[in-house]
Amino acid sequence: MGLMAQFVDKVAVMYAGRLVEVSTVREMFxxxxxxxxxxxxxxxxxxxxxxxxxxxxxxxxxxxxxPSGCAFHPRCDKMLESCKTLxxx
Ligand code: SF4
Numbered sequence: 001m002g003l004m005a006q007f008v009d010k011v012a013v014m015y016a017g018r019l020v021e022v023s024t025v026r027e028m029f030x031x032x033x034x035x036x037x038x039x040x041x042x043x044x045x046x047x048x049x050x051x052x053x054x055x056x057x058x059x060x061x062x063x064x065x066x067p068s069g070c071a072f073h074p075r076c077d078k079m080l081e082s083c084k085t086l087x088x089x
Contacts, residue, residue, distance in 0.1 A: 001044055005029065013037045016071035017063055035078045 004011070011028045013021045013036065021034040032038045039056045058075040061067055067074055073083040 001040065013040065016061055016066055018071065020072075035076045036072050039075075039077070 005025045005028075008025060010022060011025055012019055013028070013032075013034065015034075015036045021028070021032065021037045023033070028037065029041060032041050036056075042054050043056055045053065056075060061071055061074075067084075069085045069087055070076070070079075070083045071087075073079045076083065
């Protein structure tokens with residue numbers, strides 16, 4: 001992500017084959033909107049938190065057997081009950 005940010009103006013984040021967020025590089029790094037994009041940004045190594053690594057819990061799903069509703073719901077820290085059945089636009 002850090003290397004890519006030096007070469008592009010806009011960034012797109014995909015999860016399980018779907019586009020979940022598009023924004024400028026600055027906005028993606030300072031104010032990501034989608035919980036997966038937020039988790040990606042939080043997982044980047046930083047000089048301030050040397051030695052501390054915060055990964056994203058769980059594993060990416062198989063594209064052949066996606067979870068119901070929002071495909072990110074098993075890993076999302078903002079999940080609501082409705083996320084298990086409704087897929088957001
Ligand atoms: S699980 Fe719900 S809150 Fe989390 S990304 Fe999906 S729709 Fe959004």
